[in-house]
Amino acid sequence: MNANLIERTEDDFVAVFGRSAQGVAFVPGRVNLIGEHVDYNDGLVLPMPVREGTAVAWAPADHGEIAVRAANLDESDRFAAFEPSRLTETDWRSYARGMVAHLDLPPGTGLDLLVRGDLPRGSGLSSSASFCVALGRAVSAALGLDLDARTLAKAAQSTEHDWAGVACGIMDQMAVAAGEAGKALLLDCRTLDYEQFELPSDWAVAIVDSGVTRGLVDGEYNLRRQQCEAAARKIGVASLRDADRAMLESAELNDLEFKRALHVVKEIDRVEKATQAIMAADLSAMASILREGHASLRDLFEVSIPAVDQLFERIENVLQGRGAARMTGAGFGGSVVVIAERAALPNLERDLDRPVRPVF
Template sequence: MTPQDQALYDTVSASFTACFGHAPEFVARAPGRVNLIGEHTDYNDGFVLPCAIGPATMVAVSKRDDDIVDVVAADFGGARDRFNLQTPLERNSRQPWADYVRGMISALQNEGYALSGAQIAIAGNLPKGAGLSSSASLEVALGKAMLALAGTDIDNTRLAQIAQMAECDFVGTKCGIMDQLISAQGKEGHALLIDCRSLELTDAPVPDDVAIMIVHSGVTRGLVDGHYNERRRQCEAAAAAVGVSALRDADLDMLAAAGLDATTTKRARHVITENQRTLDAADALARSDLAALGELMVQSHASMRDDFEITVPPIDELVVLLQEAIGFNGGARMTGGGFGGACVAIMAATQVAEVRSAIEAAYITPDGKTPLIMIERPGPGVAII
C-alpha cells in the first residue's frame, strides 16, 4: 500500500470505528482518473484515453442484520445519511454527496442484486471539483464493497456499467461510461484506449520517463447544472440530423451535408475530430512520440474552447502557460467535462521541476492561491484492500 493509500485507509477505518464502534469487514478502494485526450466522446460511442491515478475513494463496510443503510462521510465533517433498502430511494436535497450512495445502491437493486443493510464510512483524497472523477470512484468503490458484503463478485466492466446508471438515472448527469470504467479497470503503468461502444480496452503503456502533470485551475466545476446535459442533447440532435445512431459514425463530409445550424455543427465537429485525435494519440503514446502527442493535445484544447465551448478563461490561461513551459516535447489541455476543473500535461519526466516552478510563478487561482499540482503515474483499478 502506498503512503497515500495508507493514510486514506487509516482515515476511513478510524471514521468507521468512531461511528460504529468496531472495525469494518471490508474496505474497497477505487481510483480517480485523468483523461489524457478524448473529451465528450464517450457518450457519442467514441474513443477515450484515460488512466487511473493515485488519489482515490475508500469505502469501509460491515453488514447489519436489518435493511437499514447507515452512512458517514468523513470528508464532510462526519455527515450522516440513513435509509431503508425496502423503501424506494429518493434524492437527498440536503446532502448532495448522499445521492451518489443512494444512486449506486438503487442501481444495484434495480439490476437484481440482493443487498443487506450496512454500516458504511466513506473517505477520499481526490480534490473536489477538479474533474478527476471523485463521483465515479465513490460509486465504483461502494458497489464493490456492497457486493463483497453480499458475497457476490461481478466483472468490473459490469460494475462500471451499473455505476454509470447510478449517475445518469439517479443523480441526473447523463454521463458516458469512461469515468466509471477506468476507475473499475485501471491498469498499473498504462492508460487505456477505451472503445465506448464495444467497451473494448486496449493497453496504452505510459513509459517510465514520461510524466503526467495535473494542475487544478481553482475553478470548481459541477456537471448537474445543465451545461453537460445540454452538450449531450446537442450531440444527439446532430447525430439524428446526420442520420447516424451516434456521432462516432459520422465524418466531416456528412456533417457539412447535413445543413445544421452553426452551434450544432460546432458541437458535432468537436466530437468527430476528437475521436480521430484520440486514436492518433494512443498511437503516438505507443511510439513515445511526445511531440506528436503534444500537438494533438493542443488541437484538442482548441476544439474544446472554440467548437464545444466548455473551457473558461482561467483554464485557457493555464493551458497556455503549461504549453510555453513544456515546449514542443509534450502538451497540455483541459481535462474533464469542462467549465472549470483541471488541466493535464504530458512531458518528459526530466522537465517536471522546471514546469512546476514556471506554473507556480505565473498562475494564481481565482481565489488568490498557488494551484494544486499533482504528478501522477497510471495506477490500478478498484479492489478490496
C-alpha cells in the same frame, strides 16, 4: 493503492461504528488524456487512473439497513437496501442510494459503510464515479457478490442518469472500475471493449488544478449531449461515432450542431492517433494532439473558461516543447492534464508556483 487513505478510513470506521471494518474498497479517480465529450457519442477515449480516490470501509450489520457515513462531510445517511426512497435535493446521499438501488439487494440487507476520499471536488477528476464504484465494490465484497468492472460501471452510470440527472457517458465509470495504475485505458464506449497501454518510462502525466471549481457543468453537459444527438439525427446516424466531416458538411446542421459534431469526429481521430503516439513513444506527436484537443474544446465545444485557457498557455510557455497540456474533464473549470518529459516537472511546478501532481 492509497495506503494512507485506507488506514484513515479504517480508523474512522472504528470511531463511528465502534468496531473494526471487515474490509476496505478503494477506487481511484481518473484523468482523461484525450477523448473528451465523446463517450456519450459512442466514441473512443483514453483515460487513466490517478493516485487519489475514494475508500469505503464496510462490515455487515444486523440492523437491516444501509448505514453510510461520509467522513469528509461529517454527514450520515440510513436507508433501506431494497428500493431506497429518493431525496428532494441531489447530494452525495443521492449517489449512495442510487448505487445501492441499481445493485438490486434483497430486502433487509444490513451494512455499515464509511466513505472517505481525497479527490478534490469539482476538479474534473471524476469524484462521483469514484464514489459510486467504490461503494458498489464495498457492497459487492460484503455480500460476496461477483460484480465485474462493466457491471459496476453501468450501475454507476445509471445512478448519474436516474438519481443525479446528469446524462453522462460511461468513460468515467469504466476508467475507475477497469483502469490500471500507470496505464492508459483505450476504451470503446460503444462495445465497452478496452485495452491497457503502459506509458513510456521517460514520460510523466501530471494534473494542475486551475483553482476554479467546476460550475454550471450539469446543465451545460446535458445541453452539449442534446446538441450532439440532434446533429446525429439530422445526419442520419445512430451516433456521431458513425459520422465523418463530409457527412457533417452535407447535412443541414445549424452552426452550434456543426461545431459540436466536428469536435466529436476529430476528437475520436485524436484518440486513435494518441494511442499510436504512446506505442511509438513519440512525445512530440502526443503534445500536438493535446494542443489540438484543447483548442477544439475551447473553440468548437466551448467548455473551457479563460482561467483554464490562461493556465494552458502558461504551461505551454514553461514546457517549451518538452510536452503539452489540455483541459480535462467536462469543462467550466477543474484541472489541466500535462504530458511531458519526466525531467521537466520540477521546473514546471516552480515556474507555475502551484502544485503539479504526478498521476503515477
